[in-house]
Amino acid sequence: MFQVLAKASPALGPQVLVWAQTMASHQLRVAPPGALLKPLSVPNRLLLGAGPSNMAPRVQAAGRLQVIGVMHKEIFQVMDEIKQGIQYVFQTTNALTLAVSGPGHCALETALMNLLEPGDSFLVGANGMWGLRAVDIGERIGAHVHPMIKEPGGYYTLQEVEEGLAHHKPVLLFLTHGESSTGVLQPLDGYGELCHRYQCLLLVDAVASLGGAPLYMDQQGIDVLYSGSQKVLNSPPGTALLSFSNRAKHKVYTRKTKPVSFFMDVTLLANFWGCDDKPRTYHHTIPVTGLYSLRESLALMVEEGLEVSWRRHHEAMAYLHGRLQGLGLQLFVRDPATRLPTVTTVVVPSGYNWRDIVDYIMDSFSIEIMGGLGPSAGKVLRIGLLGCNASRENVDRLTEALKEALQHCSRNRL
């Protein structure tokens, strides 16, 4: 090899190349791992947990397409279509609308990193896992965080929010639309208006609800909205949806300090996503094939129509609830008006260990359902009917599996 190089670079002379020198003075000491000599094998599962869900066939097909460059006009076109798709599923005309190159947590953190500056007052609806995450991140950023702690299963009334706003004078309120750890659907009508009366911005997590429950970003006065790719959209995890109202954009563009993260700096992302008037500049390498998939997911939602998708999820939920009650199981969320259509929480039946049930269904039926998460851990089973998985057939399959699990799992093993 050395010879080849010497031939090709006659200018080289006797000079020792850095790479050759490096190789000469070291040896491989970490052996090639044997596990990687075996083929990759992945089971086929029906994912009826709180997410990720199964990919829709058309989305899965998109994962096969070859990568193109991140500054090619064809990827800009895909990004533009994704923007339009997000505007549709969010029901917004916000120019500052884009997909972040990461999971739901990355979208939440992008929102907080850009909206909050150290010392800002931040009010958080903490009625489950996701509010607690917002609290954690807000504190890391150095905001004054005011969590409104609530037992899992509850939601926030306008009155409770107004008390928080009046008392803490926050610049930002966080609410979770679809609280997937507890199974609660937070009402959103009137909350945006209320926040704006108190000079506060409204940030909403719709990771688990988007496409499964009605949501109208502009009409509901939501300032920042985000969602994930791997729930109702049936895309692979790795991208998330994010949009800023003009009010929120103003707060971001008039910050006194730069956001601590470069990767999540929304002004830079906005430029790369063609949301400002300047020519697009490379910011980071976007997940090209992940964006193909997301584009296809959004196309599927456009073809089905948002309202039809909402209806389908509600019908599947209603059918599921009926079947669960038929098995003698009890729904965790007391108030039927606020049950989340996409993720249903069931009280762990008395005398059972939740893990036995989950494991039995996985091992015997290759179906995933989940236990609780964070504040709901140990208290509930979680069943997700997300996107293409929200069908009567799947509910029937699961009901059979649950029935058998309840018969086989020994009681009183706690």
Add this chain to the structure above:
Amino acid sequence: MFQVLAKASPALGPQVLVWAQTMASHQLRVAPPGALLKPLSVPNRLLLGAGPSNMAPRVQAAGRLQVIGVMHKEIFQVMDEIKQGIQYVFQTTNALTLAVSGPGHCALETALMNLLEPGDSFLVGANGMWGLRAVDIGERIGAHVHPMIKEPGGYYTLQEVEEGLAHHKPVLLFLTHGESSTGVLQPLDGYGELCHRYQCLLLVDAVASLGGAPLYMDQQGIDVLYSGSQKVLNSPPGTALLSFSNRAKHKVYTRKTKPVSFFMDVTLLANFWGCDDKPRTYHHTIPVTGLYSLRESLALMVEEGLEVSWRRHHEAMAYLHGRLQGLGLQLFVRDPATRLPTVTTVVVPSGYNWRDIVDYIMDSFSIEIMGGLGPSAGKVLRIGLLGCNASRENVDRLTEALKEALQHCSRNRL
């Protein structure tokens, strides 16, 4: 639909469901975008820029596999195999080795967010784009950043580094192994040892060099090393490789403050990746299919063998350099000893506009090459031979294309 629900939840009574109430008082105002009713179409390109590169066929096949849950034992197995694969390609036995759920920038930022605290002294080799990025991020974190600015095309000698260490007493030094914006291969032998003599940690960017040039994390005393998936590994963009030495781990685990980012908190990522002794806890939804692809990329590298891969890249580079010189083109990096094998920089031939050449080759041959980036913008053309793209056939295809471009592109259009 309302009826279905009422039937299924007899407990409901006259109560109005939140979702139904929401739908009743709003209407869809943002129409479904027509662009998403058309099928997705993606061109097939030969990607000979600085990245992303084309996916290897086996990697592409992995993109088709169905998603599984992020707490399933099979994904833990894939993650464990990825860890072993990274340990092999990095040549390290570090326990704290994992893939981040984002691009190369996310790995860089994860490293800096965890290694630096406000006020820490941070020394940066800034001889191109990537050092400048490290400067930017370091400043956002509130470190005292000391950039050693150098003209594009140069590298850092041990003596220069020692002067910086002695003068600034940094806790961390950043160097770019494969400077893809300038085409320089930074020597690394002796730099780790030197840093440690000054109580400084060494952080190295190997995004563009990993698999294409010799690198021995442990033997070279590198404390934190990261790389990307979309260069020599031929995976889709969306994951990045990261490893911490025990020394670096100690700095992270004895921080006085939490890292500002939750998403990039290495202590939490380490737990999720099974790098500590505690049971794994969900941290965020990892890019499941992206990890399948990365696993396959690492398997390909294990099958080929690191040294063979290094040789193949050096041979392809040598062949390319010969062909370029045959066209009368001049290499940008003067010192042949420090030319980066994976990304070659060529001086823009006098009288030509670099963009004309790049566009001509793209439009007429569907081959991507790139102009400069950051400090090298306008000065160079960049040609990448990355992973499965590093072959004589591709060099021949490109040479033909370049030859024609030089004939057709009008001179003196600057």
